[in-house]
Amino acid sequence: MKWTLGLALSGLAIAGAILVKPALAAGLVGVAVVAVAAVVHPDRYRRGYGALLAVVLVGYAMLGRGFAYVGVEPLYIGEMALGLGLVALLASDRGLGRTLRSPIVGLLLAYMTWGAWRTIPYLGTHGVGALRDAVLWGYTAFAVIVAALLLAGEGWRRVPEGYRRWLPWLLVWLPFGYLASTIWIERLPRMPGTDVTIPLLKPGDVAVHLAGAGAFLLLGLWDLRDRRRAWLEWVLWGLWALTFVAAATKNRGGMVAVVVALGLVMVLRPSWRWFKIGMAGATLLAVLVAADVRVDIPGERDISARQLARNAVSVVGDETGSESLQGTADWRRRWWGDIVDYTVFGPYFWSGKGFGINLANADGYQVDWMDESLRSPHNGHLTVLARAGVPGFVLWILLHGFFGVSLLLAHFRARREGREGWARIDLWILAYWTAFMVNATFDVFLEGPMGGIWFWSLMGGGIAALEIQRRLPHAAEARA
Template identity: 45%
Template sequence: MHASAVAGRPVPRDPNDLYLRGLGCALVGYAVFGKGFAVLGVAPLYVGEVALGLGLLALMRTRCGFAMLGTPTSVLLGVLIAWVVIRTVPFLGPYGVDAVRDSVIVVYGLFAFVVAALLIENPLRLGWILRVYAGFAFVYGMIGGFLFVLSVTLADQLRIPGTQIQLPYVRAGEAAFHIGAAAVFMLLGLRRVGPLWCATLCINMAVVTVSRAATLACLVPILLGVVLGQQFRRFAPAALIGVAMLAAAALADLRVMMPGDREVGAMQIVEGISSVFGASETANFEGTKEFRLRWWRTIREYTLHGPYFWSGKGFGVNLAMEDGYHSFVTAEFALRSPHNGHMTVLARAGVPGLAIWSALLCTWFGMLVHSLLLARQAGHGRWAAVFVWIACYGAGILVNASFDVALEGPMSGIWFWCVIGLGIGASMIYRAGLVRAIGDPA
């Protein structure tokens, strides 16, 4: 670590600082412009691949390669990436780019190493990340839902002339976990906001909850933040604002029809919440539930109780075709993964892959909770809030990935692994005693 960073003095700008700012711009691009931003570039070098390549160079410049492996989470991530590479290489010949594309669900985990190493090299970068995110969260909380609405209502008008690229192209689940994380950030007091912002946030939450995945990806992080952050008193007024707005919308029977026969309104929110606990009569929430359950059952049968227990089917094969769900593969819609990141790992990497994946997630959340308890015991309230926020961000992305094809793409995948790296780096910085890295008194 830089000596000047330990002493609390700023470090002169270096290439790794520039890279971190570039990575931040890429993450904002994914959040604001979605898939349209992800496909900018020339195949096979898109924004994500360029960011990863430059990130690995930055990682080597930090000379923190061994230090970043100082947590069980880091070691498990390295093992998981190695296992996925082993299960990808045999399929490069027959499937080519498809094999590489399928493997990024885990291989994007290299971003976690990059972010962790950058923070270990200079802990003051964590303070910069929090300051920049505070601005992003403030803006996204007010526009995230509207970005989704624009994406589905003005799709043809938003295409770049002469191309099929649409800007923005933000899906509901992606907007939902960002909105949820922004709400947690403010709830924990990491930035102050007023009632107007809270009201706008509620509107944005309402317009993205058009599916079970989006509903949970938005609400679970907030409820988790309330519990872990002990913010029941602060949450109550915001909850009352949301309930009042929902009641007013219900009385006025406010509804907006979206493309694909999807409806945004008070009853749609109620249906979304009720669908979490049981069956819903609304097609928006039940339309693909049955086929997903059948497909997940098929995957469990040929892995947990079948011939693919140890190896999985590998990376490159189209799981929909291999598993007998041909009706969901068309010229316009080529479904490759079973709408559940955990099941994708199981199907492609076998039970060993799922076991390492599960252990990785458990140790990461456990590490953050342990760091949270240490910070709370030491009276470092800001640090405690940061650990809660990071855990909630990761939880929101994982919830969305449990119902959608999310981690397989850069819009959610790169964000997820950067959050994982942020948690690793922040925990290591705190346990090294560098409390002033984010402004808490020593």
């Protein structure tokens, strides 16, 4: 019955698209063909979609915003992945049933429902703008999709193994990809029909993935099969450090995200090894400061160890020595304060301003009135408060608080019961998720596909990991 209804709705969508936009209709026909394939071969379809989603995540991490424009408006790669993922969800009965039993998913669905209620009334007024803003709750579907796929079979074991294989390529690419996006942006190719270069990496996005990679390395999850090549890990750490300096000098939120995420790992799993890595990093930083190594970028902050130090000082105090750093901080604080005033203490307590309105325009903080490109404050958590009101914000806090605490408790339980592999996986996911949450506090991050799809997919992996561990016999020897 569900497949019959789904195919009928697909047929109506294709018919409408043919009249409006033939290119979009072609894409929808492709989706319909894939849906038929999912009916005939559900197991193969799930595996194929898992591989596709992995490619999408790699593309976002390594190419950034440029990759997000793959496709035909309004059916870009993120929307295609979401649509195909919903089909995969229908083909994952067993995994979906196990996923829905998770209390975290219950909170997630409650948040989605509230977000939909605060979006639907504005579709007629704001149209595409409402749908664009709605990804802040709409992309949560990726968490359910990923969890269901991983719980439908034995796919979970491929996640850490796949990440282990990808990690060296990520760390080799990021220094060049990020510097190209910053220094040589005028020479990079553009996506057809846009001014968006490929790659186009934001420093905050890069920093979050550095946090995930660093946690993976610190926890020993990237173990070499041949210990005689242990030097390779130090090469990766060197590339990691260079990329961190480049990204952290341009983005304080990303810098804080890395420090908090790796600090969490070091506190929960103290080791002499961390001290050696920290000393090597401090030595490298001291050399860069002493040599005053810098990359000058006209009209922007330079990339240098000294700028990194100024950013660090600006996080913990107001005396930054830089008018641009202090001005940015003051602008953010004023806007965030206004949001709290008109929601927690004002007329938008219950409803928020909804998904669709341009908050920068409505609140008087637009930085470019020509194209009105800024829509939300540089804080994803306060964006939820502004758009969904206090009830939506409470659901947001409950959802993420429950998820984070669940991973922390699972980590301690796995250590107590001798499941060292699971203990490391739990802490890796927790640290990676923490980096996303911290960076979202300083940037428009989860509101776009580069951050949002990655974030909710990571949470889906965490939900699956928690459900798998919950079904393991207590005090039994098991390996993740």
